[in-house]
Amino acid sequence: MPSIAKPSAAPSGSQTNDLGLTVRDYEGAMSTLCAGCGHDSITAALIRALWELSIQPHRIAKMSGIGCSSKTPTYFASGAHGFNSVHGRMPAVATGAAAANRGLYYIGISGDGDSLSIGLGQMSHAIRRNVRMLYVIENNGVYGLTKGQFSASADVGSKLKKGEENRMAPIDPAFLGLSIGATFVARSFSGDKQQLVPILKAALKHRGLALVDVISPCVTFNDHEGSTKSYLYTRKHERPVAQADLVPPAEEILAPIGAKGVTTIAMHDGSLVRFSALPEGYDPGDRAKVLPYLQEQQAQGLIPTGLLYLDESVPDMHEMNNTTDTPLIQVPFESLCPGSGALEELMEGFR
Amino acid sequence: MPQANTGVNDFAFKLANVNGTGSASANGLLMQAIFRMGIPVSGKNLFPSNIQGLPTWYEIRVNKDGRTSRALDYDLIVAMNAQTYARDIKEVRTGGYLLFDSTWPLDRALRRPDVTFLGVPFAQLCVEHFRESRERILMKNIAYAGSLIALLDIEWSVVEALLQETFGKKKALLESNHKALKLGYDFAKQNFECPLPFRLQRMDANGDKILIDGNTATALGALYAGCTVAAWYPITPATSVMESFKSLCERYRKDPQTGKNNFAILQAEDELAAIGMVIGAGWAGARAFTSTAGPGVSLMNEFLGLAYYAEIPAVLVDVQRVGPSTGMPTRTQQADLLSCAYASHGDTKHILLFPAHPAECFEFSVKSFDLAEKFQTPVILLSDLDIGMNDWVVPRLTWNDDYRPDRGRVLSPEQLEKLAAFHRYSDEDEHFVTPRTLPGFSPKGAYLTRGSGHNRLGGYTELPEEYQAVVDRLAQKHRAAAPFIPPAVIESRRSTRGKGKGRTPFSLVTLGGCDAAVREALDLLSEMGVPGDYMRIRGFPFGAEVETFLNAHDVNYIVEQNRDHQLKSLIALETNVPKEKLRSMLFYGGFPLSAGQVVEGLLSALGKSEGEAARGLGGMPEALSGAEG
Numbered sequence: 009m010p011s012i013a014k015p016s017a018a019p020s021g022s023q024t025n026d027l028g029l030t031v032r033d034y035e036g037a038m039s040t041l042c043a044g045c046g047h048d049s050i051t052a053a054l055i056r057a058l059w060e061l062s063i064q065p066h067r068i069a070k071m072s073g074i075g076c077s078s079k080t081p082t083y084f085a086s087g088a089h090g091f092n093s094v095h096g097r098m099p100a101v102a103t104g105a106a107a108a109n110r111g112l113y114y115i116g117i118s119g120d121g122d123s124l125s126i127g128l129g130q131m132s133h134a135i136r137r138n139v140r141m142l143y144v145i146e147n148n149g150v151y152g153l154t155k156g157q158f159s160a161s162a163d164v165g166s167k168l169k170k171g172e173e174n175r176m177a178p179i180d181p182a183f184l185g186l187s188i189g190a191t192f193v194a195r196s197f198s199g200d201k202q203q204l205v206p207i208l209k210a211a212l213k214h215r216g217l218a219l220v221d222v223i224s225p226c227v228t229f230n231d232h233e234g235s236t237k238s239y240l241y242t243r244k245h246e247r248p249v250a251q252a253d254l255v256p257p258a259e260e261i262l263a264p265i266g267a268k269g270v271t272t273i274a275m276h277d278g279s280l281v282r283f284s285a286l287p288e289g290y291d292p293g294d295r296a297k298v299l300p301y302l303q304e305q306q307a308q309g310l311i312p313t314g315l316l317y318l319d320e321s322v323p324d325m326h327e328m329n330n331t332t333d334t335p336l337i338q339v340p341f342e343s344l345c346p347g348s349g350a351l352e353e354l355m356e357g358f359r
Numbered sequence: 360m361p362q363a364n365t366g367v368n369d370f371a372f373k374l375a376n377v378n379g380t381g382s383a384s385a386n387g388l389l390m391q392a393i394f395r396m397g398i399p400v401s402g403k404n405l406f407p408s409n410i411q412g413l414p415t416w417y418e419i420r421v422n423k424d425g426r427t428s429r430a431l432d433y434d435l436i437v438a439m440n441a442q443t444y445a446r447d448i449k450e451v452r453t454g455g456y457l458l459f460d461s462t463w464p465l466d467r468a469l470r471r472p473d474v475t476f477l478g479v480p481f482a483q484l485c486v487e488h489f490r491e492s493r494e495r496i497l498m499k500n501i502a503y504a505g506s507l508i509a510l511l512d513i514e515w516s517v518v519e520a521l522l523q524e525t526f527g528k529k530k531a532l533l534e535s536n537h538k539a540l541k542l543g544y545d546f547a548k549q550n551f552e553c554p555l556p557f558r559l560q561r562m563d564a565n566g567d568k569i570l571i572d573g574n575t576a577t578a579l580g581a582l583y584a585g586c587t588v589a590a591w592y593p594i595t596p597a598t599s600v601m602e603s604f605k606s607l608c609e610r611y612r613k614d615p616q617t618g619k620n621n622f623a624i625l626q627a628e629d630e631l632a633a634i635g636m637v638i639g640a641g642w643a644g645a646r647a648f649t650s651t652a653g654p655g656v657s658l659m660n661e662f663l664g665l666a667y668y669a670e671i672p673a674v675l676v677d678v679q680r681v682g683p684s685t686g687m688p689t690r691t692q693q694a695d696l697l698s699c700a701y702a703s704h705g706d707t708k709h710i711l712l713f714p715a716h717p718a719e720c721f722e723f724s725v726k727s728f729d730l731a732e733k734f735q736t737p738v739i740l741l742s743d744l745d746i747g748m749n750d751w752v753v754p755r756l757t758w759n760d761d762y763r764p765d766r767g768r769v770l771s772p773e774q775l776e777k778l779a780a781f782h783r784y785s786d787e788d789e790h791f792v793t794p795r796t797l798p799g800f801s802p803k804g805a806y807l808t809r810g811s812g813h814n815r816l817g818g819y820t821e822l823p824e825e826y827q828a829v830v831d832r833l834a835q836k837h838r839a840a841a842p843f844i845p846p847a848v849i850e851s852r853r854s855t856r857g858k859g860k861g862r863t864p865f866s867l868v869t870l871g872g873c874d875a876a877v878r879e880a881l882d883l884l885s886e887m888g889v890p891g892d893y894m895r896i897r898g899f900p901f902g903a904e905v906e907t908f909l910n911a912h913d914v915n916y917i918v919e920q921n922r923d924h925q926l927k928s929l930i931a932l933e934t935n936v937p938k939e940k941l942r943s944m945l946f947y948g949g950f951p952l953s954a955g956q957v958v959e960g961l962l963s964a965l966g967k968s969e970g971e972a973a974r975g976l977g978g979m980p981e982a983l984s985g986a987e988g
Contacts, residue, residue, distance in 0.1 A: 104639025
């Protein structure tokens, strides 16, 4: 994964967060993606979200697979450990890491090739396991790194350069997530930072797996007429249905709750997600209503965006497994090894 | 009438059954009763890949001298499966006995004059004495165990105690088992001359040894090594490794205050995910393992390459079964050797450990975690179905409380502070291991783990010299692990005195579960005047002693359970031993090895190259003359 260090000159007078860190402290190496790539806008939104939440960079674990999207971990939080694993298998690596050390913020960055083709199974099972992590799909409907083949989210009728037409229906990660029990489903557009940053913040605070599908136009291979993943199409057809805002615990008392059209869901850490501008009858906590609404919108060619569904009541992987609150890597060996006495006793059972 | 075996504590018998009829508990009861009488015993379960209906056999070898390899010479066969009468009757040795369920007709034509037929109407007796149909089927087995108590002179009190332990709290079960045992016992006492000419007699040869299977011992090793994360996908014959680990964790790893688990066992969606989770956990700093069999290893290949190249500790237990493809899932083989040694594309090499019995499963399981962390790489423990799923009499497992995990080179935040800068793949120690950092502890230790080309600093590279510097170090690191692998077991059957003193011309070399059969074969050969040396290789990379030993012998017969002489190939590839010194002796039908097969194999090998053997052996021993043709 090529990466270039950034120039050392920093913009003066940068604001600091609660940790005294500037946005710059959450940046990574220079991107080597194509100029104008949607993924870089997502990187910028991630940097913003992490800075705003004042998360210590070294408490972040950046996980990815293979592909353009999977380069993203290099471009943010250079103070964090990253793991660029193998194609489509990021969810398993993230699951294992999260099992070993539950104390970190896990950010999985994937793409439509990585997660919806080779990694579809792993993504689905990470969702079912409700691994506590932010799972971003940088969705551009195309294989960029291997030069423009169809991905599993390519539109029916979209064409390759040589004219071959895609006939298979796209896999929609939001539909998939909702149908298999995802506890946090959001969709956004890389060009809509105003919407994306609060979503990412809420996702980072979610107690389980937060699936964030971000339409991220590929300027090189899929930013053309007929693509629903192009800049133009997304700008025209994006319908922000569930604008959400994260209210961190510290501001809880001051939060203006109760205004008409506002729905509030308390998150595990005490922060609140405040939904506003919801369409009539839309309840982001009711899976049975969200799915038909999305289908109806899709039928009209619209792309509903925002935090579409949220359920904080489902236990995460550790809760399901009754794992100790201390990260397993910090449990002292002395409490792991039963010792010679126990072995002697055990041996009696084999006599 | 031919002579029967009159041996006390020296005979073998086989129990022929139908899969799924509950014979396992009766067979286990017999095996354990003999063990508790202080008599060395071994049991081999030869079962089909089927839930119910197909033929299944259990063999028990009783040997006062502690021989445990598979016997192919049966003094007694208990024939409970009418479908296999013909085959079972054929296998009884001359002068032997066939105990059969006379409820089922036995074709007169199958009778042999040199075998004594003992018919007991087990099914009928159970129909008469038990009401429920399931019970009638299950109790047949206990009834034949009852007959064997009489025929072999098994101590009642021992059986009594075993039943109490098994069914103590379930009164109804205890009573029906008792009743069934008594049915078989009384019938035998009333109708046959008990005991048979060969029989059991209490002795004290088992000392404080234990009866345990390899998979349980492997799981115990993982528990004691401090493994906290395990990820797996069910597969025969590895499933019981994780089942045991889980029950051990439930027992020993609950936080006494909170009742919460000091472990995470994840049943993954497939083997790819299982090893991925192990690698993720290893990267985060936990001791983690997965258990699988050959088909699982195939799926895990890509990830093993990543862990090798990115230098992440991971432990994989491969309980080998018969391949290729689905192969014979319930049969044993040693055919994953090469695919594990070089698992994954590109230049990869892994550390392998080869336990021979459950005691080593325990020891090597612990060692796997230490080696994986010390060398920051996957370690594969290559067990097999015979070791893993059969019960073995082995020395009691012990634990040294001074043990502390070898975590290898992990930099603490304090150590990091003293560094000007941290680079993941620089500053190597004498074992070519570079220090690593764990996520979450220090901003200074952050780095990006990658399976793509990287340089000494951990950065991406496509420069030939930078790439080569890293992969060359990895090769050196693999070699540097050799002194830390359990050394080969080397023994001589040759006289150290008199005429025979000096160089031994041939050796038998093996690995894993072939150990018992090969050692016994060498003893037999020695008695026949064909003494040879012995080496059992216990891991890869090979220690220096392996090459020295092989070079010191004119011919080394490498005994292994696979078609393609994988151990021989690995030796040829990884040492400088001349190829002509290496010969194969292969057994790959899927059953555990017997000493007789090895003896026969060696005699026929020597017979085939008569001139060579005569030179090598300093004159052809008399015992060999019959095998020359």
